[in-house]
Amino acid sequence: MKETLRYLAGIARPSGYGSKSTAEKVTEDHSSSHHHLTAIITGGTSGIGAEIARVLAKRGVRIVIPARDLKRAAEVKEEIQRESPEAENYII
Numbered sequence: 001m002k003e004t005l006r007y008l009a010g011i012a013r014p015s016g017y018g019s020k021s022t023a024e025k026v027t028e029d030h031s032s033s034h035h036h037l038t039a040i041i042t043g044g045t046s047g048i049g050a051e052i053a054r055v056l057a058k059r060g061v062r063i064v065i066p067a068r069d070l071k072r073a074a075e076v077k078e079e080i081q082r083e084s085p086e087a088e089n090y091i092i
Helices: 002-009 023-027 047-058 070-083 085-090
Strands: 038-040 062-064
Touching (some): 038 047, 070 085
Parallel strands (some): 038 062
């Protein structure tokens, strides 16, 4: 019960992050070290998958988004590139 309340309140864990931590916050201090990484993000065309793809591309991670809906994948790619033009070379 106590852990559930801590989660709902967003209280930070020993890592320094809690349930209310954003992908932006979690990755903000690590952007320069990610330029050699490639992430394959399943479910990257919507919801949390698209958010993860957006933030990782912003941090310089090369992104691969396998998708059944190629139109939606292209839309996500365009959205990411619009926000972070430097991510153009990182999204496949």
